[in-house]
Amino acid sequence: MRVVVADDTLLTRAGIVTLLRQAGIEVVGEAADAAELLEQVGRHRPDVALVDIRMPPTHTDEGLVAAREIRATHPEVSVLVLSQYVEPAYALQLLEDHPERVGYLLKDRVFDIATVVDALRRICDDENVIDPTIVSQLLRRQRTTDPLATLTTREREVLGLLAEGMSNKALAARLCVAERTVEAHVTQIFLKLDLPESTDLHRRVVAVLTFLRNG
Structure with missing residues (x-):
């Protein structure tokens, strides 16, 4: 599996890359903002783009916008979005436009690399993955x-x-x-x-x- 990782915080990005490589995932590109992410995806055509929702310049939803553009322009590339916060509306936006081959996990999940790798594999198999915390909140x-x-x-x-x-x-x-x-x-x-x-x-x-x- 070939992955591009996008996160504007260098230490966080390096940590994610290290964990993925230790799990046997090939990281073919890294990006610090949405523009660089789109360039890396266009150049490497990875299996998955792993994207933080909040990136420069406004740190609101640049990652989400980039994720939707990736699914629209590179339908063969799956997208796994990471968020620091429980934001069901963002998960809904992602699914509504391009429901297959997308996932939305809380950023804390990266510390459980087995969960991340499982999510990556599932979305590559045309599934969608939503963080259980979001599902639990919605059920309440x-x-x-x-x-x-x-x-x-x-x-x-x-x-x-x-x-x-x-x-x-x-x-x-x-x-x-x-x-x-x-x-x-x-x-x-x-x-x-x-x-x-x-x-x-x-x-x-x-x-x-x-x-x-x-x-």
């Missing part, structure tokens, strides 16, 4: 009008794990149930959210977007 929200209100507690749990990017097999292992049981729950979620017949991947993405908006 209470709304007056809730499109998810018809879901059972177990179905909401399954949808939350889908939002993290888990496959049916991984879900079954997490919940200690048979894979066909998970398939039944997913089918019920699609029916209750009134998702039209389409590819399973597309309906999963739409279900996750519904969860992020209303979870």
Whole structure:
């Protein structure tokens, strides 16, 4: 796997690069800002761009804007965005435009390199990955009008794990149930959210977007 790493803080970037290389990941480029990131991606065409959301000059959402541009102009390049803060709206923006091959993790996860490597591999396999902390926060929200209100507690749990990017097999292992049981729950979620017949991947993405908006 070939990766470009973008973070404006030199020590943080160097630490991420070191951890990735120790895990057997090939780091082919580094960037300190969004412009350099786009140049590095265009030059190296990596498998994944690992991007900090807050970069110069304003340190707001330059990384997110660059991530969306990468997915639009280099659809073969996956993007894993890192954020210092829990910002569900940013995760939603990323998924809405280019739902496949993207991930959003809290920056603290880089210290658990196994989690980062797992996320990198999953998004390279056309999955999406959302940090469990964001999913947990969304599950605690209470709304007056809730499109998810018809879901059972177990179905909401399954949808939350889908939002993290888990496959049916991984879900079954997490919940200690048979894979066909998970398939039944997913089918019920699609029916209750009134998702039209389409590819399973597309309906999963739409279900996750519904969860992020209303979870």
